[in-house]
Amino acid sequence: MRVELLYFDGCPSWQVTEDRLTQALAALDRTDVVVERRLVETPDQAEELSFVGSPSVRIDGIDPFATGQEQVGLACRVYATPAGLSGSPDTAQLLEALS
Secondary structure, three states: OOEEEEEOOOOOOHHHHHHHHHHHHHHOOOOOOOEEEEEOOOHHHHHHHOOOOEOEEEEOOEOOOOOOOOOOOOOEOOEEEOOEEEOOOOHHHHHHHHO
């Protein structure tokens, strides 16, 4: 399993997402999986990577939270969680996506 965390510098939520990914992988006993960080620095890079906001999680190249309505670009991303809108998916959502 390949897990990527795409983000831009200054994003206030990417580290929360990274922590939650680590917790979810540990809960699944997948401590062998290393989360690959990918810093997106330019609009051209965002376009090349089809980056739809920070933070974005890709599992084996697929964004499990994408709806198809997102815009490509250097922007903050918002996730719908059971607790309301958040800058990061919650741990349960990540567990589901990783399962």
